[in-house]
Amino acid sequence: MLIIIGFLFSVFISVLICLPMRMSGLVFIDFPSALLTLICLFFFFFTSKSGSIIGRYIKSSFKKDYNYTRAELLSLSMAIKNTVKFSLATGGFGFLTGLIASLEAARKEDLGVNVAVSLVSVFYAIIVSYIIFFPVQAWAENKLNAMGE
Numbered sequence: 001m002l003i004i005i006g007f008l009f010s011v012f013i014s015v016l017i018c019l020p021m022r023m024s025g026l027v028f029i030d031f032p033s034a035l036l037t038l039i040c041l042f043f044f045f046f047t048s049k050s051g052s053i054i055g056r057y058i059k060s061s062f063k064k065d066y067n068y069t070r071a072e073l074l075s076l077s078m079a080i081k082n083t084v085k086f087s088l089a090t091g092g093f094g095f096l097t098g099l100i101a102s103l104e105a106a107r108k109e110d111l112g113v114n115v116a117v118s119l120v121s122v123f124y125a126i127i128v129s130y131i132i133f134f135p136v137q138a139w140a141e142n143k144l145n146a147m148g149e
Contacts, residue, residue, distance in 0.1 A: 050079035091125020
């Protein structure tokens with residue numbers, strides 16, 4: 001539920017940012033960058049323990065009145081921290097890949113557009129990390145603090 005709210009909040013913020021600058025939302029859409037970011041993130045989820053921990057959190061978040069244990073909250077917080085790190089690394093990898101590709105076909109007229117497209121993968125990584133996963137981590141840490149030491 002928290003992830004859905006985070007996604008809707010990110011869409012709302014994106015619209016607020018784009019309207020005053022008179023930019024269309026199409027500036028931020030690049031299918032290869034999104035695919036690179038999402039495929040790497042899904043690969044991370046399926047191959048790491050963090051993915052199974054986050055999957056258990058998503059399943060249990062739809063149960064009414066589910067009480068999390070301290071160990072579950074600690075593991076969720078660490079899993080989210082690892083996911084944020086991996087997601088940002090994926091954005092950096094996408095940027096470097098796009099930069100290499102744009103410098104390979106280096107014509108002065110197209111260089112700015114190609115570099116902008118390569119930066120979109122960093123934008124996607126930041127959105128995924130701090131708009132979707134960071135609120136979940138903050139929620140888990142707030143619950144831990146409420147439980148006390």
